[in-house]
Amino acid sequence: MKNNLPIYSQLKEQIIRQIAEGELKPGDQIPSQYELCEKYQMSHMTVRRALNELLKEGILRSIPGKGTYVASPTRPADSGSLINFSSQMARLGMKPSTQVLSQEIIPASTVLAQILGIEVGQPVVSLYRLRCADGQPLSLTQCYLPHDLCPGLLEHDLAANSLFDTLRKVYRLELVGAVSNVHAVLADEEQARLLQVKRPAALIVREQVTYLDNGRVIEFSRSFILGDKYHVKFQEGGVPETKNVTR
Secondary structure (H helix, E strand, O other): OOOOOOHHHHHHHHHHHHHHOOOOOOOOEOOOHHHHHHHHOOOHHHHHHHHHHHHHOOOEEEEOOOEEEEOOOOOEEEOOOOOOHHHHHHHOOOOEEEEEEEEEEEEOOHHHHHHHOOOOOOEEEEEEEEEEEOOEEEEEEEEEEEHHHOOOHHHOOOOOOOHHHHHHHOOOOOEEEEEEEEEEEEOOHHHHHHHOOOOOOEEEEEEEEEEEOOOOEEEEEEEEEEHHHOEEEEOOOOOEEEEOOOO
């Protein structure tokens, strides 16, 4: 393991390496938290954080009552959305609100480094938010941004202010495009609690990579959206127009 990374990140890298080298394949169940603690001599808190981050990054997926598995790769589904959450809610005549569940600076894992176009271990802004409309939970969104492009981002109130608007107005960044993947999952215990639904409940997962005018990636996000609050409208010619509530 890489000693210059925090302990939980070392475990993340170990699991990512096993997937990359084929020791773990899509659909394979990974060892339990207890087994990982025993194998790597790590605390339950350390192992839990590593697994939670791999779940949020889409490397692993959890099946309630069964275990944690290596996720299957997904393919691009639409051209993405650069419209912020508040603007979308205004269009729908709804009052938006956001709760920041966690925010921190973390070292980039191999997967995040590849997506964001940075070096492994470089600082990344991690932002986890609950999005609501008219007081009702709609989605959970985990965002990752290269810290060098938006230093001091977590000093801003990202519950009251749009992330994309902050990037544009404060950091003078030009967001020009995005690519998204869309697939479905069952809500885990934490997601069901935060979104106030009973399990089993279907969620739509939207993964989005957002680009700047210079070609750099500014954000990678994963949004877990209530299935009955999301739809995709495909226009003639295969150009999709996505209407959702994730930004």
